[in-house]
Amino acid sequence: MDLAARVHSVQQRLAQACERSGRDPGAVTLLAVTKGQPPEVVRAAVECGLSLFGENKVQEAKAKIPLCPGRSRWHMIGHLQTNKARDAVRCFELIESVDSLHLAQEIQGCAEKAGRTLPVLLEVNVAGESAKYGYRPEQLLAELEALNGLRRLEIHGLMTLAPWTPDAEKVRPIFRRLRELKEQCEQALGAPLPHLSMGMTGDFEVAIEEGATLVRIGTAIFGERPPPGKVPRQPAPPPSNAGGAADLESRGP
Numbered sequence: 001m002d003l004a005a006r007v008h009s010v011q012q013r014l015a016q017a018c019e020r021s022g023r024d025p026g027a028v029t030l031l032a033v034t035k036g037q038p039p040e041v042v043r044a045a046v047e048c049g050l051s052l053f054g055e056n057k058v059q060e061a062k063a064k065i066p067l068c069p070g071r072s073r074w075h076m077i078g079h080l081q082t083n084k085a086r087d088a089v090r091c092f093e094l095i096e097s098v099d100s101l102h103l104a105q106e107i108q109g110c111a112e113k114a115g116r117t118l119p120v121l122l123e124v125n126v127a128g129e130s131a132k133y134g135y136r137p138e139q140l141l142a143e144l145e146a147l148n149g150l151r152r153l154e155i156h157g158l159m160t161l162a163p164w165t166p167d168a169e170k171v172r173p174i175f176r177r178l179r180e181l182k183e184q185c186e187q188a189l190g191a192p193l194p195h196l197s198m199g200m201t202g203d204f205e206v207a208i209e210e211g212a213t214l215v216r217i218g219t220a221i222f223g224e225r226p227p228p229g230k231v232p233r234q235p236a237p238p239p240s241n242a243g244g245a246a247d248l249e250s251r252g253p
């Protein structure tokens with residue numbers, strides 16, 4: 001299957017999941033995860049009608065986004081170190097991975113300097129996995145007021161990564177819990193939160209059935225990712241001692 005066919009197939013599965021759960025397909029946005037993919041692939045995805053993309057590393061995004069079509073829009077979806085907050089505020093339209101008050105304060109400072117307001121999602125580690133980033137639900141509720149007090153941040157909702165499983169039904173309770181947590185946050189804030197970012201290649205249909213408004217999909221659109229660190233890179237220059245010809249050229253007349 002080529003890229004256009006894979007995009008079409010994902011969109012069709014998304015629409016069917018909406019239909020099963022009585023939701024308007026327009027209420028779910030497909031975000032294509034382009035980590036490990038070069039700008040040419042993003043360009044091809046834009047040609048296929050996609051416009052929203054996600055990256056999980058600031059360094060990679062900073063190099064890639066300027067080489068992508070101007071109409072592409074970008075979300076930060078990976079763990080953000082405070083020392084990368086400034087670049088993140090420059091690169092992204094929204095940060096989905098705010099996972100501490102300390103990070104939120106850093107983003108607030110950078111947004112203030114940049115003279116902008118930044119929409120964010122709060123990342124929640126619903127299953128309490130030790131290897132994952134994200135707020136524990138109790139911690140999130142405890143810090144919500146302080147987070148909401150940061151004037152340059154607009155809290156647009158919650159995000160989670162479900163534990164990996166070959167059987168997506170197993171993580172349905174995780175998605176349901178995130179939706180309930182969003183409702184608790186809405187009550188506490190006295191305002192609606194538009195977004196629930198949940199669901200990836202292996203579990204997005206279940207996430208939609210449980211109320212996802214943003215699904216973050218990489219593999220089902222782009223295929224298996226190249227190993228990390230292998231792309232996108234310039235070809236290496238030939239070694240300087242590669243032999244006769246190069247040596248002669250560099251010596252000059």
Ligand SMILES: *Cc1c(COP(=O)(O)O)cnc(C)c1O
Nearest residue numbers: 033056077200201216217218219
């Ligand atoms: C890589 C990644 C995805 C996409 O994963 P796939 O299984 O390839 O669809 C979604 N969300 C986050 C935060 C990711 O890092």
